[in-house]
Structure formats: structure tokens, C-alpha cells
Amino acid sequence: MRGANLGRGHLLVISALTAGLLAATGTPAGAATAPAPRFSPGAPGAGDPYFPDMGNGGYDVGHYDIRLAFSPGTGAIDATTTIFATATQDLSRFDLDFQGPLTISKLSVNGRNAAFTRSGAQELVITPPYGLRKGSPFVVSVSYAGVPQKIDDPALGVSGWVATKDGAVALNQPIGAATYYPVNDTTADKATYTQTITVPAGLTVLANGEPGPTTTHDHQTTFRWSMNRPMASELSMLAIGNYDVTRGVAVGGLPNITAIGRSIDTQPGQGKVFNETTAQIVQWESSMYGQYPFDSTGGILADVGVGYALETQSRPVYDQDTSDVDGDLLAHELGHQWFGDSLxxxxxxxxxxxxxxxxxxxxxxxxxxxxxxxxxxxxxxxxxxxxxxxxxxxxxxxxxxxxxxxxxxxxxxxxxxxxxxxxxxxxxxxxxxxxxxxxxxxxxxxxxxxxxxxxxxxxxxxxxxxxxxxxxxxxx
Ligand SMILES: [Zn+2]
CATH class of the missing domain: 1.10.390.10 (Neutral Protease Domain 2)
Structure with missing residues (x-):
């Protein structure tokens, strides 16, 4: 991150998986040799003294599949997030981080409805219908809806889902991700991501990683973005709105996707300059820091109103309120791709x-x-x-x-x-x-x-x- 004042930051698969998982994770009947598992709850935090509630214990997430429809008129989302995880202890119960006013309509573990409660500011406490054995994979699917609310922390500023004039931008460092998806919100648990986002036709969606096919039905367009390298939740990102997108390449043919919000007053040709400067800096930094760690690069210049730029993985977001969106700032956020994002x-x-x-x-x-x-x-x-x-x-x-x-x-x-x-x-x-x-x-x-x-x-x-x-x- 760098701020203005910083002196210059399958649903389809579930049913197929469920039968096998039930067999693998159910309590073994009459097991003569193995000791009976002692199922216990996963920890409600990941042990960071600065943010004791962030993250959770007892499992490791491999992949997030976020499917979300956004209605600009109301600012509401309607979403299903499916989490593919592995138990790291015999689990009777576990938490996800999820905060704000979104209402959960359905929650399942391995395809079966699971009991849940919400506790404190951000704990979603889930009790699966049976214990999850250490080492076994499991799938959590959460359907929810409502108008996400950003976090405005007195010391750390604005993060999470931020409504904008023409859509929304999600910037999640350090504690914003849980404002719009259930998550193990700790850097200790990196995962891959697919974000499938549906918006009214005409709007554009950008996110981390590489774009998939875009489809339009009934005046609704669905964008799909995949981050196939491990990513910390604090570095996940979404931008929905009116954007001019520029596609180019950086070092070694790396896809380089940049975008500028249409409401931002820029000189003609700035889209090309932004794209080419990004490519130039990625190449120069690769020569010093080693091979660029992700499968694409880029950047988004957006009107978010948060007053900082953030090193969101593979594609930083530069708020137009940041002091100067210039080469220094690009060098800062792109430098983070090695220092902060990859490591x-x-x-x-x-x-x-x-x-x-x-x-x-x-x-x-x-x-x-x-x-x-x-x-x-x-x-x-x-x-x-x-x-x-x-x-x-x-x-x-x-x-x-x-x-x-x-x-x-x-x-x-x-x-x-x-x-x-x-x-x-x-x-x-x-x-x-x-x-x-x-x-x-x-x-x-x-x-x-x-x-x-x-x-x-x-x-x-x-x-x-x-x-x-x-x-x-x-x-x-
Ligand atoms: Zn920074």
C-alpha cells in the first residue's frame, strides 16, 4: 500500500465429491486398530497478536470459488462462495471470517446443510453434520445476499467492499475481504481463486489474475477471473464500473491488462502510457528481483476515494486520490508483487x-x-x-x-x-x-x-x- 500522506497498499462438483467424502470423513465404525478420533473445534483466530480474530485454525484452504451478482441500483450482491479446504486436525467445528450485514440463506459442508452461528464482529461458526477427519478434504458452500459495508478503521483507514459512483471496488488490506466473502482471512493460508462476477451489460469487471470467457444473457454480463498462484486474502481485489481496458504484454510475453476509470479526467493516450509504463517497470524490477511471480500483470486506476494505492496481487489498484500516480508509485506497487504478494x-x-x-x-x-x-x-x-x-x-x-x-x-x-x-x-x-x-x-x-x-x-x-x-x- 501507499497512501497520499506517506511521504511521499463448483457447485456441480460437490454432489460428485460428497459420496466419497462422506465415506472418508465419517466416524469409523468398529475400527479396531486406529484410536477413535477426538474431534475438537478449530481456533477462532490464526494467532496474530495485532488481529487476534483474523483467520482461523483447524483447516487449510486450497481454493475459493466466488460467484457474485451485483446490482448497481441497490448496491446489493447475491453470492455463493465455495471453499475447498483440508482439515488439519480432527474438526468438530470451525470458523470462517465473515462480517457486516450480509444475510446467509444456505450453508453446506460436503453438500449437506450445516448448522452455523455468527459470533462477535467477524466469526462465522460452522458445525458440520459429522466430524471432519484430519487430512481429509472438505467443501463449504455459503450463499448470502445484501449490501456489503466497507470497514473504516480509525487507525488503518478504509478497506473491504467500497461502493463507487459507477459500481464498487474491493480493497482488502488488512481486514476487508470478509466484508463480501467468507474467508480464512490470514496471510498464513494462501489459496487460488476464481471470481465469477455478473453485472448489468455495459459495466466492466476486473480482478486478480487472468480473464476467462465473458458471456452476456438477458442484459447481464458475466466476467470470470482466475488467480492460479497462491494468494493471501488481503491481496484479493475486484473492480466493477465503467473502465477503458488496455491489453499489452510485458517481459517475456506476460499478459499486461491495465484499466482506467472512465470518470477520471486523463490526457488522451494515457491508457497506453499507463500500460507501457507498467510493462517497463515490471521488466526492470524482474531484472533485479528475479522472475516475475504471476501469470499476468497490469494495474487499475480507479476513482475509489480511499486515498491510497494497493498492491493487489498481479494487478495493483491506484486510487486517483493518491498523491501522484507516477513512476515511483508504480515501482512501489509493482515491487510489492515480489515483496508482499509472492512472499x-x-x-x-x-x-x-x-x-x-x-x-x-x-x-x-x-x-x-x-x-x-x-x-x-x-x-x-x-x-x-x-x-x-x-x-x-x-x-x-x-x-x-x-x-x-x-x-x-x-x-x-x-x-x-x-x-x-x-x-x-x-x-x-x-x-x-x-x-x-x-x-x-x-x-x-x-x-x-x-x-x-x-x-x-x-x-x-x-x-x-x-x-x-x-x-x-x-x-x-
Ligand atoms: Zn506499499
Whole structure:
């Protein structure tokens, strides 16, 4: 993410599967050798101290199939989300995250109606008709409808489903996904996605990944988008409205789909410029960070009114209210495709691993395209920074989007470069995302990675720059 103020973020299959799953997951009768399973509830959170209710325990999602019809007149959706998961314990009960006023009309597990309750702000508590054995796959299907409501968090801003003048845009970092689909809302549980979205003919739908066929019936058009690489829910995205779409290619023939909202006042030819600049930056970043991790790229310039841009997977969204939608900002959000999207911190306290590297991408962009040396940008940031009170690698729940994380994160990287030298540093920039492609990471893992790669003990360096409040001394 980068904000305006940031100093410059089968239904058909179910019936076929059900019979087999019932046999596999039902309580075994008279099993003489295996101990009887002890079914217990999955945890209602994934263990992140900043967001204790986010995510859940006891299962792992493999795929989300979101089918949603949107009515711009009322702002309502009518949806069925089908979740393909595997139990990671003997489960008597489990939670999904789902929040806001949407009403659930039907919920099934492996094709059989399941009991459910909604508890607290975001827990959807599901009790299947029988226990789910550890290791067994299961399918949850939830049908629901209503007008989704965005989240407006006093510290973290607006996220989730945001109604716009001509449709809606969904931006889900950190806690928005559950405003329009039931989800295991934790970066620890990445999954693939299919989003099949029906809107009145004439509107356009964009989402993560690659487009499928578009069909129109009775003045309703259905768009289908697939993300076939693991994606954290906070990086899922939808944009519905009037858009001019530009299709091009980036490095290695990568499909490059960009779009600009028609209501946005732009110069003639901006669609082509936006598309080509995206391609140019993806190519340049690939040369530094290693192979681009997804099967398509692009970007969406939209009138959302949230005041930030977000690194939604494979296709960032740039709100037109963001300070400047320019090369720096594209370099930031596209840099996140490696740092944040492909590799993702498992805890939100480690978000500097996203934002420090994305901000550093801006600094590199300034050097490459505007002749401003990175060291000069660093020196200015170091001189201008007034607040050295927080911890970069543990900023606190309400500070995950603060300058602390962005600028001091990037400063820590430039200080590391000075310490270990250009050659080792650029090795880190390429090897770290390559080694952790599609995975989850922590600051501890990063420190170990750099120490192994350089053969140096950097404990006190990282202690000073990441964990200790106060202005670090500059030493070589
Ligand atoms: Zn960012």
C-alpha cells in the first residue's frame, strides 16, 4: 500500500465429491486398530497478536470459488462462495471470517446443510453434520445476499467492499475481504481463486489474475477471473464500473491488462502510457528481483476515494486520490508483487518486509529513471526523519501503515547495503524473493537468510535498525 500522506497498499462438483467424502470423513465404525478420533473445534483466530480474530485454525484452504451478482441500483450482491479446504486436525467445528450485514440463506459442508452461528464482529461458526477427519478434504458452500459495508478503521483507514459512483471496488488490506466473502482471512493460508462476477451489460469487471470467457444473457454480463498462484486474502481485489481496458504484454510475453476509470479526467493516450509504463517497470524490477511471480500483470486506476494505492496481487489498484500516480508509485506497487504478494509476512508486525522493500523500489526507480542516487534519498530521509520512537519490525497494530515502516524500513535496507556491499545486497534482493516464492516469511527468517548469504553475524546491526527505537548511528 501507499497512501497520499506517506511521504511521499463448483457447485456441480460437490454432489460428485460428497459420496466419497462422506465415506472418508465419517466416524469409523468398529475400527479396531486406529484410536477413535477426538474431534475438537478449530481456533477462532490464526494467532496474530495485532488481529487476534483474523483467520482461523483447524483447516487449510486450497481454493475459493466466488460467484457474485451485483446490482448497481441497490448496491446489493447475491453470492455463493465455495471453499475447498483440508482439515488439519480432527474438526468438530470451525470458523470462517465473515462480517457486516450480509444475510446467509444456505450453508453446506460436503453438500449437506450445516448448522452455523455468527459470533462477535467477524466469526462465522460452522458445525458440520459429522466430524471432519484430519487430512481429509472438505467443501463449504455459503450463499448470502445484501449490501456489503466497507470497514473504516480509525487507525488503518478504509478497506473491504467500497461502493463507487459507477459500481464498487474491493480493497482488502488488512481486514476487508470478509466484508463480501467468507474467508480464512490470514496471510498464513494462501489459496487460488476464481471470481465469477455478473453485472448489468455495459459495466466492466476486473480482478486478480487472468480473464476467462465473458458471456452476456438477458442484459447481464458475466466476467470470470482466475488467480492460479497462491494468494493471501488481503491481496484479493475486484473492480466493477465503467473502465477503458488496455491489453499489452510485458517481459517475456506476460499478459499486461491495465484499466482506467472512465470518470477520471486523463490526457488522451494515457491508457497506453499507463500500460507501457507498467510493462517497463515490471521488466526492470524482474531484472533485479528475479522472475516475475504471476501469470499476468497490469494495474487499475480507479476513482475509489480511499486515498491510497494497493498492491493487489498481479494487478495493483491506484486510487486517483493518491498523491501522484507516477513512476515511483508504480515501482512501489509493482515491487510489492515480489515483496508482499509472492512472499508474504505471516504476521502483520513484519509488514516492513513489504513496505521497506516497496519504498526501496521507489528509491531505486529515482536512481534509474531520474538520476537521484539512492544514497542521496537515504541521506535526506535520515536527516528529515523526526520520529525515531517506534520499532520498525514491531510497530504496533495501529501503526502498520506509518512512515516508520516505510521510510525507516527502506533506510534499514540502504544501511544494510552500505554494510554488506552492493554485490551481496543485490544478491539478497534477488535471492530472498526467489527462495520464498509464494511462501510466508518473518523478519527472523530474513535476518538468518542475510547472515547465511554473507557469512556474517548481523545480529547487532538488525537489532539497531529494526528492533530498537532511537536514531541509529551511521557507521561503515
Ligand atoms: Zn506499499
Amino acid at each position: 508474504t509476512p505471516v504476521r502483520w508486525s513484519d509488514i516492513w518486509l513489504n513496505e521497506g522493500f516497496a519504498t526501496y523500489s521507489e528509491w531505486l526507480y529515482q536512481e534509474k529513471f531520474n538520476n537521484v542516487p539512492v544514497q542521496e534519498t537515504f541521506a535526506k530521509a535520515y536527516a528529515d526523519e523526526k520520529d525515531w520512537s517506534g520499532k520498525v519490525a514491531d510497530p504496533g497494530r495501529d501503526h502498520i501503515f506509518d512512515d516508520l515502516v516505510y521510510n525507516r524500513g527502506a533506510m534499514a535496507l540502504q544501511a544494510l547495503r552500505t554494510k554488506i556491499g552492493d554485490r551481496a545486497f543485490f544478491d539478497v534482493l534477488k535471492q530472498w524473493p526467489t527462495a520464498n516464492r509464494y511462501g510466508t516469511v518473518s523478519t527472523r527468517q530474513f535476518i538468518q537468510f542475510v547472515e547465511r548469504l554473507t557469512g556474517r553475524n548481523l545480529a547487532s546491526f538488525f537489532q539497531t535498525w529494526l528492533y530498537q527505537p532511537g536514531k541509529p548511528q551511521l557507521t561503515r
